[in-house]
Amino acid sequence: MESIEQLYETYAQTVYRYLFSITQNADMSEELTQETFYQAMNSIHNFRGECKISVWLCQIAKRTWYRELNKNKKTQSVSMDDFDIPISARRNLENDVLQNEEKLSLYRMLNRLEEKTKEVMYLRLSGELSFSEIGEILGQSEVWARVTFYRGKQQMMKGRSEWNKD
Known part of the structure; x- marks a missing residue:
């Protein structure tokens, strides 16, 4: 079995891309990737070898993402004062809104x-x-x-x- 450092070097990018595909958030994906490897390190003894290690890691990542979703189910209120939009950004706001509508x-x-x-x-x-x-x-x-x-x-x-x- 490879060391956790070797596993991280080999599979971190795959796990990160998988998480980014479901979270659409780079920071969250990075955090969850770290948590995934932490969980993998703690449960490496449970890996039975019935699937590829990358598949096993992505399964851990998916469960980690679901736990994060459940933890953050509370709706956070945001005040309009939290938005400090500079004048230069306001010009592009309409385009951003349209692009966001297309993504939605x-x-x-x-x-x-x-x-x-x-x-x-x-x-x-x-x-x-x-x-x-x-x-x-x-x-x-x-x-x-x-x-x-x-x-x-x-x-x-x-x-x-x-x-x-x-």
């Missing part, structure tokens, strides 16, 4: 897909993972990941006009 629309469409398809789409689009890596993480083949991604894209294109009406 995309994520709404993604959210309506079947769970496995949604996960493949997130990993490919946000995590920029290869189809081979996606298949490995989800315990499927590279071909399965490619086909699932293609079908998800087709569903989104087909339902785009219908979904935007909502």
